[in-house]
Amino acid sequence: MESSLLYFVGLSVSGLAVGSLYALIALGFVLIYKATKIVNFAQGEAIMVAAFICYYLVTLFQLSFWVALPLTMLLTGLLGVLSERLVLRPMLGEPVFSVVMVTIGLSIFLRSLAGIFFGHHNYVFPSPFPAEGLRVGGVVLSYTHLWSMLASFVLMLAFFIFFKFTNMGLSMRGTANDQDAVALMGVNVRRVFALTWGLAFLIAAVAGIFLANVMVLNVGLAFVAISAFPAVILGGMESVPGAIVGGLAIGLIENLAGGYLDQVIGGGVKDVTPFVVLFVILMIRPYGLFGQEEIERV
Amino acid sequence: MPIRSKTFNESYYEDIKLFRTIWIKFWAVIFVAALALLPYIGDPYFVYLVNLSCLATVAAVGLNILTGYTGLISLGHAAFVAIGAYTAANLANHLGTPFWINLPAAGLIAAVAGAIVGIPCLRLKGLYLAMITMSFGVMVEYVVITWEGLTGGVRGMSVPAISIMGYKLSTDERLYFFLIAITAMLLFAANNITRTRVGRAFVAIRDRDIAAEAIGVNLTYYKVLSFAISSFYAGVAGGLYAYTMRHIHPDHFTLLLSIQYITMIIVGGMGSIVGSIFGAVFIVVAPEFIKLFAQSSARVFPVLEGRYDEEWNIAAFGLLIILFLIFEPGGLYSIWNRIKIGFKNWPFTY
């Protein structure tokens, strides 16, 4: 391949790979939004806590990674259910804004607790994946990213089926639409909420473990969730495929901006581009690319 | 003839008067006296905390007008604070203009920026609005870091002290009265905005914007106005920040600061000017109290001795936000209201 084309393809592929990580983070946001209409600002903390749990399971308890992974998912899911029960449940019926704020409180709380219990150092996650990348015709892809792409694809498929074909999925969609109406229809709204949070934290666990593999593990891992915000909004808050597309798109945009614009315009363009794109998209389509427009009545 | 109760109002204007009863006036005088004496009682550390609270109050009131009164959520408030801070700093450094030009200018430039941001935000609501304002905040942060000629980039920028006829406000005690005066003025203005036509229009938009439009509130005008007023406050707060810290840096105006402002108005009370003051003071001072509490409980329970970790302090802070929202959604303001009603007729209860 010609070198400039190879450069483009290489940037795109690695952008998509990073995008798959964003997609995983975004999926957690979307899930909670879909069922409860709130943005969970503590999603990043769930990611970080999960990564730490997995780290300690592997290093302290000497479990193999493949045992630790489902265990971490389970434990983090439980944390999600617990958070819902203790923090979100009492807020049922409060204005959305207050509920969102409660998740900000939760995020501060969880981050500090993580600092206390897991320590403040930079940790090295014992990666089960080989450090060298996979080379296909000059394009490099790491095993971690390959797995995370696979994971986000599988999870997307699973959730798509879940929302489309299962009763629980239907209840969740209904709850998102109108809590009172589905409660009258006999749906246990509380159980739906608990399950949603459990599932969202479970996905956070997957995202956290993959992120810890590529980054340094410390309390700051929680802030990665902020860079996934554009992905969530871009795809539309209530669309599962949208989260994946949004994540991939943001990863791609970020990397192309980094590869082509960084040296031309001046440093740091890579990190601000997603937000510029977000700004523009929201101006044109106020409900994101895949979001549903709400029709309001007085 | 009707039997007159103690607070008896015959017209709407009496009902929205600033000092409705003699007791409110009485307590206001006591409060002012206490404020005037404060720097002579407290040490510089205490005075500095009060100064920080003043800065936070001004910004929080601005956000409360936008979010609490008009119902438009903004996660980009820190960006307007930054715009104000850099405006004031640039004017003071390059043109050498005095503070009474720089501070309003800081507010005005921020207000213009606010109005400009407000226009594309007209179609957005709720979380999408929060996100677009957040991305605006990130973009401003990038510009501040990159535009070195104007902002000093990552080296930051020094700001000279305020000088009133040769008298330099370089220490906290000197700044104290200045900040209190400005804050009081701005609070007074905010109170007047919210109790007049404009304020009522804001509240109508918050409660149901479509209904508000139906009864004749010009949505475009008032939403943009709300953005502008809110940003004006943020801008002035930024200018004051520049004069207080005397050195500004992009790191001071991040998303975390915006979240802090939101926390202030939530804890203090949405849609309440007094609530914004409570919230701002609470956020600045609460860590002190938590720490004091932790240390004194360590004295009572020796088990806890040496166990204190600053991180507990922050955890307790997060927990406080959660508890407030669960048990006191109206914020500190509604607690205050309850206490006030209890004392309202004191000492003559009947």
Next chain:
Amino acid sequence: MRRHRVWTGKLALVVMLSLLTASWVFADARGVTKDGIKLGLVLVKTGPVAALGLPNGQGMVDYMSYLNEQGGINGRKVEVIWEDDQFEAPKSVAAVKKLIHRDKVLSILTTGGTQQTIANLEQINEFKITNIPNALVREFFDPLQPYIFAMGATYEAQYQCIVDYIVDELKMKDPRIGVVYEKKEYGKISLDAIKERAAKYNIPVVAELVLPTGSVDASSQIMALQKENANIVITCTLLPATITFLKSGQKYNYWPTVFGFNWATDDMIVKACDEGAKNYIGVNFVGAWSDETPGIKLARDLAKKNNREVGLTSLYINGVGVSWLFGEAMKRAGKDLSPESLKTALETLKNYETGGVFPPVNYSSTSHAPGEMVKFFKADVPNKRLVSISDWRKPKELK
């Protein structure tokens, strides 16, 4: 009769007040009593940056308690009060005020990083707070700031040494430098220093790329560097970003010689990157954890004795070093220790050896600048540590 009582009351008040004032005026120097010295410390303890602040502060505290065990300083025991500033300038200013006005400390070991120290500058001068900030920018000692002492080589000097090293030791035929930096103060200063030095040697700087802390990966940066055929990469990033860079480089099978500055020269880099760090060369103005010099040995013993789980060993050593200098100065200041005499005592340090912790320290009344000396370190991958590969050296004098 009643008037009498009022008068006695007033008199008592006046007497009490004047006594209070007198006791305040004639008290010992701030923070120094007959058998104790109070010192302050403002350093981040919470949040993500705590990874840097904690080991640093622990090093300082541990060395002071070691001095106390050795009998204290001229019979006085040192107490260190550590305030957290959460790495925010307003909180740092507040912490300094608290330490000076409430705790009445003699001085503050460090007022934190660049931002925090700049915000505190006026207080530092007003209250004569002798301190060694955790920042290495030139403006803190050039021109001379009376109470600020520099602890090690400036960023400029570090990168000058690195470029010198590239020319003198690597002796590459066609060196092409790529710079990876953070958009922070240290990143910008370092980038300018590298470009200036490289221009003097006529070495091309082919790429300047930003890599912030918290990046998920560095693939676009790596690809841009590969495209420009950069065979030397100089990083001006903190540890997490440097690790991300090295890991990404390994993934792309991209093996330039990578250089890093003092905040990224730590055993952690080898622990985190393993093979990925094999081409890493770092500079630092403190010795390596694995050194067998008396100072470093002491640091290791202190960490062990105090059960410290030291994350970043270089910062722990750094903290020990800062306390070491303060301890020596307080000893030299003798019995009448005061903020002023502490400063004068620090200025008497001439070619002072800290057992391999710092290079020989030189302060004088006209210069608080450090010696601009650094050591080079290379990864020892099998043992997961850094080992020094040079002695202390300075940037060369160029025309």
